[in-house]
Amino acid sequence: MLIVRFLSAGGDHPLVGVRDDDTDTVTELPVAAVGELLALPLTDLRALCLNNTTGTRHRAADVRLLPPVDRRTEVWAAGVTYQRSREARITESENAADVYDLVYDAPRPELFFKSAAWRVTGDGECVAIRPDSDTDVPEPELGLVVNAGAEIVGYTVVNDMSSRSIEGVNPLYLPQAKIYLGGCAVGPGIRPAWEVPDARDLPIELEIHRAGELAWSGATSTSLLRRGFDELVEHLFRAEVFPDGAVLATGTALVPDLPFTLADGDRVAITVGGVGRLTSTVVSGKDAVVKLLENR
Known part of the structure; x- marks a missing residue:
């Protein structure tokens, strides 16, 4: 698992998701920024990443990775x-x-x-x-x-x-x-x-x-x-x-x-x-x- 910040194909604003190398997919997380994740306690961050079953999925090959830092980080x-x-x-x-x-x-x-x-x-x-x-x-x-x-x-x-x-x-x-x-x-x-x-x-x-x-x-x-x-x-x-x-x-x-x-x-x-x-x-x-x- 890799927590990533990315642009989707044709997208114009950054998204945050989890990349699964086994399935070659990136699944969106329900947060607006990596900084929002880093405001959470570790237990809450882990639960959010591991229980993420409803986020939109993208092919990893179709997204453009961005630096995994934003906002006030x-x-x-x-x-x-x-x-x-x-x-x-x-x-x-x-x-x-x-x-x-x-x-x-x-x-x-x-x-x-x-x-x-x-x-x-x-x-x-x-x-x-x-x-x-x-x-x-x-x-x-x-x-x-x-x-x-x-x-x-x-x-x-x-x-x-x-x-x-x-x-x-x-x-x-x-x-x-x-x-x-x-x-x-x-x-x-x-x-x-x-x-x-x-x-x-x-x-x-x-x-x-x-x-x-x-x-x-x-x-x-x-x-x-x-x-x-x-x-x-x-x-x-x-x-x-x-x-x-x-x-x-x-x-x-x-x-x-x-x-x-x-x-x-x-x-x-x-x-x-x-x-x-x-x-x-x-x-x-x-x-x-x-x-x-x-x-x-």
Whole structure:
């Protein structure tokens, strides 16, 4: 089962439904938005999804998937949660490498805002590299889908795009390196928590294709994550409220070695075992992303 946000064939407004891979169908849920689902307690959300017998059915091949976030849902991210991430951030930093070393072992995790729902791109759409950065990479991450009550109700795939050359100059530039139009992709949907027996042992794979050839690939596992999921969620909710829930990306352990950088036209594919596969095409600058969002 995958909770999805989608456009039906010929439809002009987003719908929310459940995709059943066994029957290759998507069945509409009686809600107007994913944010409406994430306002529910986990028990109610589960009952709604499992007892959905009257919703309109669509062939999966006929629908267009949209990012599984909307309304007031926000995307946040955790940083320096894997040993490899710590090493990469230290390597790229010109002036303050020790801050990444310190936060890796600190009681308080690094958490930062990533994107409002309306800026997020989805599976099969585009991500962008900044024209004022010369080293840019995708960051493949498991995303925790959290409801308004701080319960982990599901999981998704997140591409936390990063401008390494900008953040490397000064850690205070992290918002510009991380938060920009085209810098966050989420999808293809939400795998319910009750269908993932152990989210702390999921394989993550990243492939970057250029001109039809494999330019970079890597694999890791969420078992290498230093921080606990409940720990990250608890810190996120300490001083915030999320009436329509949130997606919290849990950090990356797959970082291409310098001087690798993404290029216009690259194809990025992120697979999280048991959760889904998120694909994106890289574009340079924001114009293509603006056009995508205007025509969605």
